Amino acid sequence: MKKKTIFGILAVLVVALVIFLFVRGNSGNANAVTVRTDEVKKETIVEKLSTTGTLIPNQTQSLVGTGNVIDVNVKIGDQVEKDKVLATYDNGLQLIAGFAGTITQVNIKAKQADTNAQQGKPSIQLDDLSTLKVQLALANSEASAVKIDQKADITSGNHTFVGKVTEKDPVAQNTQSATGTTASLGAVVTFDKAPENLFAGFDVDVDITTNTVENTVALPIEALTYTDKNEPIVYIVKDGKAKETKIKIGIQSDKLIEVKDGLKDGETVILSPNSDVENNTEVTKE
Structure with a gap:
């Protein structure tokens, strides 16, 4: 009887231990934060400046x-x-x-x-409308990025044309408006091939390629976040946990950003980390 009792007690303890470990394991998974992730890869990043310009005649003569x-x-x-x-x-x-x-x-x-x-x-205005060009008014934050001979994509409606920056003024000009005085630097983009069905006076969208880096570690922009000291960081996933990682960044496109230091090709990063994600937070992937 005593042996049966001992075996019975041991059996109960084993079952209890198994249940405890099972519940504990499930509890740990339940506390993990579910995150979206992506893999860091080496890619070509093209940085562009997006602005708006006005179609103007290639030549104009104001006769008085x-x-x-x-x-x-x-x-x-x-x-x-x-x-x-x-x-x-x-x-x-x-x-x-x-x-x-x-x-x-x-x-x-x-x-x-x-x-x-x-x-x-x-008295009379004469314009050469056969070869239009695009007049730009660059803000202070844009002026330093634009240089002569940079490639440009000019978009009007559903049509995109290829061109390049051919002129850039040496000094900015002030413009008076109802809201005050604003300064802008003039620049001109010309078409590689004369466009059809465009008219002087209308606005067009212009994307100027300001920088290109090939075969570089590329981070999805939505993975980038900053510390309270404005230092760029990401959270990588390692051993089921989020690891805060400081990085050094470079140029960026609309979707990718260059990582100069701090990440390696193939590492997994958390996209759009919310306030629940901190260093060493347990995470599970969607």
């Missing part, structure tokens, strides 16, 4: 006369050849086209005095 107008030989929309006489004045002055283009403004009439100079307007 003075005196009484005798004849006006053109109207808006006329295409004229170089050296065509556009208007004649009673003082012998003639307004002559400096290049082949399209008349876009006519602010004078025959047998009337030309007062456009006093109003700051051209």
